[in-house]
Amino acid sequence: MIPTTWPARWPCLPAAQAHDETLRLPFTIAGELAGSVRREHIEAIGDLLPQRAGWRLSSTEGVALDLPREARDEALVAINIALRDAGHIRAWRGEPYAVFTRPGATPLAIIERAAARFWGTSTLGAHATGYVADEHGPITHLWIARRALSKAVDPGKLDNLVGGGVPWPQSPFETLVREGWEEAGLAPERMRCAVPGRVMHLRCDIPEGLQVEWLHSHELRLAPGEVPVNQDGEVGEFLCLPVAEALERAAGIEMTVDAALVTLDFALRHGLIEAAEAVALTRQIDAISVA
Numbered sequence: 001m002i003p004t005t006w007p008a009r010w011p012c013l014p015a016a017q018a019h020d021e022t023l024r025l026p027f028t029i030a031g032e033l034a035g036s037v038r039r040e041h042i043e044a045i046g047d048l049l050p051q052r053a054g055w056r057l058s059s060t061e062g063v064a065l066d067l068p069r070e071a072r073d074e075a076l077v078a079i080n081i082a083l084r085d086a087g088h089i090r091a092w093r094g095e096p097y098a099v100f101t102r103p104g105a106t107p108l109a110i111i112e113r114a115a116a117r118f119w120g121t122s123t124l125g126a127h128a129t130g131y132v133a134d135e136h137g138p139i140t141h142l143w144i145a146r147r148a149l150s151k152a153v154d155p156g157k158l159d160n161l162v163g164g165g166v167p168w169p170q171s172p173f174e175t176l177v178r179e180g181w182e183e184a185g186l187a188p189e190r191m192r193c194a195v196p197g198r199v200m201h202l203r204c205d206i207p208e209g210l211q212v213e214w215l216h217s218h219e220l221r222l223a224p225g226e227v228p229v230n231q232d233g234e235v236g237e238f239l240c241l242p243v244a245e246a247l248e249r250a251a252g253i254e255m256t257v258d259a260a261l262v263t264l265d266f267a268l269r270h271g272l273i274e275a276a277e278a279v280a281l282t283r284q285i286d287a288i289s290v291a
Helices: 039-048 069-085 113-119 172-184 243-250 257-269 275-287
Strands: 024-029 032-038 055-058 062-065 096-099 109-112 122-133 139-147 162-165 195-206 209-221 235-242
Touching (some): 032 039, 039 055, 039 069, 069 109, 122 172, 122 257, 139 243, 162 172, 162 257, 172 235, 209 257, 235 243
Antiparallel strands (some): 055 062, 122 139, 122 162, 139 235
C-alpha cells in the first residue's frame, strides 16, 4: 500500500528514501560502520551465535564483529546460516556480496547476497533500459520485462530490459553484460554497447530488511525486430511498449522501485517527459543521484 502522502505519479522517488532509522542499530566490522540491524533482531542474533568470540552485542549500541579479516567471512557464514534456518533470512542465493564502507573500497568481508538486507549493508545494482528508435532518431518504444512469478522478490512486477545485483568481485558493468545474456539473450558484444546514465543511491525499508544500494543506470538501443529472449527463467515475458504507455506504467506502481527509477532517469535524459513535470522530477532525482 502506497502512503497517501506520496505522489500518485512516480512514487518510486519517495520510496527510494523511505526508511526509519529509529528501527535499526549500527552493525560495525573492525570499528567501521558496515550496516545496521533491526533492534528486535539483536536478541535473535545473540541466541543463534554458535560462539561469541569476536562478537559484541548491545540493545542500545548494536552489533560489532571484531575479528581479523581472514576470520570474518567464516563467522558471518555461520550466523547467516543460523539466521536463515530460523526464518530471518530468506531467498538464499549462494552468491557472494562484498561488505564495503563505500563503492571501490576494500571489502571488510564477503557475505551471502540474501543476508545483505538483514544486515543493512551497501550493495550495487546495474540496470539497462532497452529502447527502440525510428530511422530518424526519435525513441518510439521501450522494452519492459515482467519478472517471473517464481522470483522471491517482486514476482510478476514490471522491470527493465536487464537488471540485477552485483556480486563480488564483478563491477556493475561486468554484471550488466552477464545479465544481458542470462535475462535477455543479448550477447556480450551487444551489451558492451550500453551507455551509462546516473548512479542513484537508495536507502529504503523493505520486507527483507534495509536496502542500501548504489544503482547504476544504463541504456541500450535495440534494432527494430531485435527481440530479447530470456535464458534463465527469471523473466515471465518481455513487452515492447510505445513510449507513452511504458512511462505511464513506470510512473505508477506496476514496476519495481529500482526499475522505475532507471526508467525515469532515461526519460529525463531523452526529454520524454513534459517540460513542467520534468523540472520537478529532475530536482527530485538529482537529490538521490551521486553521479
